[in-house]
Amino acid sequence: MAGLSLKNVTKRYGMLEVIHGANLEIADGEFVVFVGPSGCGKSTLLRMIAGLEDIVEGEIRIGGKVVNDAEPSDRGIAMVFQSYALYPHMTVGENLSFGLRMNGNPRVDTERRVRRAAEILQINELMQRRPKQLSGGQRQRVAIGRAIVREPQVFLFDEPLSNLDAELRVQMRVEISRLHKQLGTTMVYVTHDQTEAMTLADKIVVLRAGKIEQVGAPLDLYDDPANRFVAGFVGSPKMNFLETKVTSSDATGVSVSLDCEPAVRLSLPVKTPIAEGTAVTLGVRPEHFLTAGSGDADLTVHVDVAEHLGNTSYVHASTAGGEQLIIERPESRTVANRDQLTVALSARRTFLFDSQGNRLR
Amino acid sequence: MPSRNRVAYAFLAPYLLIFATFWVWPIISSFLLSFQNTRVNPWRFQPSLNWGRLVADPAFYNALYNTLIILVIQVPVMIALATVMAVLLNSPLLKARPLYRFAFFAPVVVGEVAYAAVFRLMFSADFGIINKLITSIGFAPVSWFDNATAAMILIIIAVTWRWAGYNAIIILAGLQSIPGDVYEAATLDRVSKRQQFLHITLPLLKPIILFCAVLSVIGTMQLFTEPFLITNRGGPGGGTETLGLLLYRQGFTSLNFGYASAIAYTIAALAIAISLLNLWVAREPK
Numbered sequence: 073m074a075g076l077s078l079k080n081v082t083k084r085y086g087m088l089e090v091i092h093g094a095n096l097e098i099a100d101g102e103f104v105v106f107v108g109p110s111g112c113g114k115s116t117l118l119r120m121i122a123g124l125e126d127i128v129e130g131e132i133r134i135g136g137k138v139v140n141d142a143e144p145s146d147r148g149i150a151m152v153f154q155s156y157a158l159y160p161h162m163t164v165g166e167n168l169s170f171g172l173r174m175n176g177n178p179r180v181d182t183e184r185r186v187r188r189a190a191e192i193l194q195i196n197e198l199m200q201r202r203p204k205q206l207s208g209g210q211r212q213r214v215a216i217g218r219a220i221v222r223e224p225q226v227f228l229f230d231e232p233l234s235n236l237d238a239e240l241r242v243q244m245r246v247e248i249s250r251l252h253k254q255l256g257t258t259m260v261y262v263t264h265d266q267t268e269a270m271t272l273a274d275k276i277v278v279l280r281a282g283k284i285e286q287v288g289a290p291l292d293l294y295d296d297p298a299n300r301f302v303a304g305f306v307g308s309p310k311m312n313f314l315e316t317k318v319t320s321s322d323a324t325g326v327s328v329s330l331d332c333e334p335a336v337r338l339s340l341p342v343k344t345p346i347a348e349g350t351a352v353t354l355g356v357r358p359e360h361f362l363t364a365g366s367g368d369a370d371l372t373v374h375v376d377v378a379e380h381l382g383n384t385s386y387v388h389a390s391t392a393g394g395e396q397l398i399i400e401r402p403e404s405r406t407v408a409n410r411d412q413l414t415v416a417l418s419a420r421r422t423f424l425f426d427s428q429g430n431r432l433r
Numbered sequence: 434m435p436s437r438n439r440v441a442y443a444f445l446a447p448y449l450l451i452f453a454t455f456w457v458w459p460i461i462s463s464f465l466l467s468f469q470n471t472r473v474n475p476w477r478f479q480p481s482l483n484w485g486r487l488v489a490d491p492a493f494y495n496a497l498y499n500t501l502i503i504l505v506i507q508v509p510v511m512i513a514l515a516t517v518m519a520v521l522l523n524s525p526l527l528k529a530r531p532l533y534r535f536a537f538f539a540p541v542v543v544g545e546v547a548y549a550a551v552f553r554l555m556f557s558a559d560f561g562i563i564n565k566l567i568t569s570i571g572f573a574p575v576s577w578f579d580n581a582t583a584a585m586i587l588i589i590i591a592v593t594w595r596w597a598g599y600n601a602i603i604i605l606a607g608l609q610s611i612p613g614d615v616y617e618a619a620t621l622d623r624v625s626k627r628q629q630f631l632h633i634t635l636p637l638l639k640p641i642i643l644f645c646a647v648l649s650v651i652g653t654m655q656l657f658t659e660p661f662l663i664t665n666r667g668g669p670g671g672g673t674e675t676l677g678l679l680l681y682r683q684g685f686t687s688l689n690f691g692y693a694s695a696i697a698y699t700i701a702a703l704a705i706a707i708s709l710l711n712l713w714v715a716r717e718p719k
Binding site: 124153161174 | 619628
């Protein structure tokens with residue numbers, strides 16, 4: 073087992089820089105999730121750790137050893153691919169043992185490792201089958217099994233669940249989490265699904281356009297996002313952003329006003345001095361709207377569409393100023409399309425961002 | 434029959450008629466022809482004549498031997514070469530790949546007569562570039578058209594030159610259908626490039642290679658152009674006469690269509706038998 077460290081890791085394709093000096097420390101045994109939208113460089117960063125992509129600048133250490141120039145097979149890693157990458161002409165058993173057999177690993181040890189992986193993943197029954205005879209979930213298990221038999225120091229997962237249906241994805245997510253607890257090995261996991269990130273990770277790394285935006289525990293990212301991008305990316309449905317203007321600012325906080333009918337004024341405990349009239353963005357999570365009268369300011373909206381899921385309701389609404397919102401209200405089961413709905417905002421549960429998207433605290 | 438189906442068949446009828454006249458009937462007709470004595474007028478039904486001659490004819494056995502020799506040597510050599518060419522063409526290290534792809538495929542596009550003429554010039558005993566090369570490195574010149582073994586080698590070289598690129602392109606398509614991450618997974622598993630080729634590429638290419646082999650077997654069984662144009666109608670002295678050439682000689686030189694039909698059916702039967710054997714040997718394990 074080993075930790076992992078990235079120092080100023082950079083990747084360029086010709087003139088195009090796709091990873092801009094990534095710095096990251098991953099502790100031994102930690103489960104780290106790289107998350108971000110498509111094309112943010114998360115898979116590239118993972119492939120650089122694996123050695124499948126060259127590093128232009130910087131340093132990658134695995135278990136304290138610099139591995140920049142080490143062959144992928146010498147890095148002590150094992151990787152699970154999005155497409156599973158199973159050898160289609162081999163049985164499950166042969167798939168698991170192929171690497172070990174090709175490297176002349178003693179037969180007894182190979183058999184032991186394959187048996188152990190099969191037991192951990194409960195695929196004993198499938199050993200004689202070929203990949204095309206397996207379901208998506210079973211293939212994914214075999215792909216993970218192939219990583220386990222290598223007994224790596226670090227597991228790398230490249231969007232391993234994205235080809236599975238929703239139900240199976242939840243099930244496999246739990247299994248991967250269980251596997252991490254059982255093996256205790258460092259795992260680096262790439263996904264664009266923030267729910268996977270939130271549920272699996274000890275630490276989430278949010279990437280955007282090749283830059284690490286924020287690193288932290290899932291709930292820290294949820295409660296205390298560093299910027300508008302992270303605030304919008306973490307949490308489902310995503311955070312609402314309302315354009316506002318600062319009406320006054322002093323040492324205790326700032327007041328903002330929303331373009332609403334009736335007008336909404338909200339005082340926020342933001343310490344950064346901001347000039348009066350500055351345009352800022354107010355962030356409110358859908359689940360943080362309160363019952364009218366119970367918060368710091370009331371907001372009346374026009375309901376466009378109400379979705380009632382039973383346990384909760386999502387109200388898609390617009391303000392008088394025309395801004396779109398999603399409001400989650402478990403008790404609003406009777407709200408209908410085209411109704412007026414009044415909810416309350418709590419200053420404690422809102423976030424303020426400047427025009428660049430940086431958080432104002 | 435419902436009227437909708439009748440209308441459909443009415444539309445299909447012109448095609449079916451042409452198909453029956455020019456495809457089905459010649460097959461049946463030539464089969465019947467093989468039982469006729471076509472050297473008398475009018476032709477007479479004499480089942481044992483052509484088939485009896487076939488099993489006893491030294492010219493037939495010579496042509497069969499030549500064809501099988503070409504088949505046994507040329508097809509495996511060409512398929513192996515085509516596989517290597519396909520792997521090289523697929524290499525990301527190769528620059529100007531489309532150019533090479535075209536160059537390898539080009540022989541198929543070249544007219545047969547033109548290519549035969551060029552080969553005759555290249556392998557000419559007196560002024561051909563091949564003999565010049567051979568003598569320049571200290572060996573005796575080869576009589577490509579007068580020595581039966583040399584003529585056979587020439588035929589094999591010519592056929593391989595013409596068809597290896599074509600097969601390489603088919604195999605290349607197969608190679609490109611193997612997902613790249615399978616190789617990445619193997620690289621992470623510390624599987625060397627050679628092992629990857631032997632244990633991943635070749636097994637996954639098996640159906641494509643088999644397809645090429647079957648096509649090549651059928652092509653070789655019908656081989657005609659090269660021995661006809663390059664080695665002077667199967668020369669020297671029948672040394673490169675193939676079944677296709679024998680069929681031509683019997684049918685269109687001696688006008689013995691009955692015997693030619695018997696040879697044609699033998700060629701087809703052998704091609705089917707060898708192809709089936711191929712498929713059976715390389716079948717997927719259950």
